[in-house]
Amino acid sequence: MTNNSSLDAGKSSGRLINDRVIFIQVLVAVLLCINLTLILTFFMKEIFYTNMRYILFANTLFSDCINIMTNVMLLFVYFSVPLQTWLCLFFCHLSSLCNYVTPLTLTAMSLERYVAVCMPLRHAELCTAGRALQVVFIIHSLSIIPYIVVFLMLLSSVTFSFFTQHIICSVDALILHRWQGHVRSAISQFYFLIMCILIAFSYVQIIKVAKAASGNNKESTRKGLRTVILHAFQLFLCLIQLWTPFIEAAVLQIDFSLFINVRYINYILFNLSPRCLSPLIYGLRDEAFLVALKQYVFCCPFIDTVKR
Incomplete structure (x- = not known):
């Protein structure tokens, strides 16, 4: 009786995991379609790819698309498919890069809103397309640093043969010593602190301007404030x-089935959910982008006026 029950429980657990994976893949497919549509819309109008705000928005879309596609690593973990370490390093690199690119870009977008609201006379000078490309380069440079640190720590701890071994791929599999986990945690907390300070600074400064503004300026300021609030929630x-890898690592020490459940919930809430907000903030709330999106999706050639 005990063995049969265990087998039944194992089968139920397997079906549950498979159902979850299928649900995630459907959600991923929908998000990819939406993001790709928004990216194509971005290239439709010159006003978009010559404007810092939209260039940064497109950067989040590209990053989100790559991040969403790295869910293949999640599939390998669920089905216990081993990968060679060098291939796992590649997937972890993409995942780590995107995990930082999106929040850093959101921080930059909030600062752009701060300049637009609090320094309107200098906005055209400071927020050019050229400056936007420089900001994107800085964002990607900062985003790759945590992965480089993890990779260098790994190199200091293993021989070349380690990279030809087959492992169940995750970033945790590349953290071989406790001190390496502490260094990785410290980097994440440092980035977390800096981004929170910059978002809070933008929010407070825009609130000050909002209180002093009047008429049309007040409405524009309120709109900028709402955008920063949405960015703050998305960034949160x-x-x-x-932080989720450290939570998952602690849970893994307690119970493996609980670890699977926590990891599944974390992936939906803190990986996919914030990437659902990008289309909402600039795809639907932005009047100019919404007009262009309707023109592209519904093939309406008569809608060709976009407010600048």
Whole structure:
């Protein structure tokens, strides 16, 4: 009786995991379609790819698309498919890069809103397309640093043969010593602190301007404030994602089935959810982008006026 029950429980657990994976893949497919549509819309109008705000928005879309596609690593973990370490390093590199690119870009977008609201006369000078490309380069440079640190710590601890071994791929599999985990945690917390300070600074400064503004300026300021609030919420979810590996590592020491459940919930809440907000903030709330999106999706050639 005991053995049969265990087998039944194992089968139920397997079906549950498979159902979850199928649900995630459907959600991923929907998000990819939405993001790709928004990316194509971005290239439709010159006003978009010559404007810092939209260039940064497109950067989050590209990052989100790559991040969403790295869910293949999640599939390998669920089905216990081993990968060679060098291939696992590649997937972890993409995942780590995107995990930082999105929150850093959101921080930059909030600062752009701060300049637009609090320094309107200098906005055209400071927020050019050229400056936007420089900001994107800085964002990607900062985003790759945590992975480089993890990779260098790994190199200091293993021989070349380790990279030809087959492992169940996750970033945790590349953390071989406790001190390496502490260094990784310290980097995440440092990024977390800096981004929170910058978002709070933008929010407080825009509130000050909002209180002093009047008429049309007040409405514009309120709109900028709402955008920063949405960015802050989205950034909050992204930043929690930086902490989830440490939570999952602690849970793994307690119970493996609980670890599977926690990891599944974390992936939906803190990986996929914030990437659902990007289309909402700039895809639907932005009037110019919404007009262009309708023109592209519904093939309406008569809608060709976009407010600048």
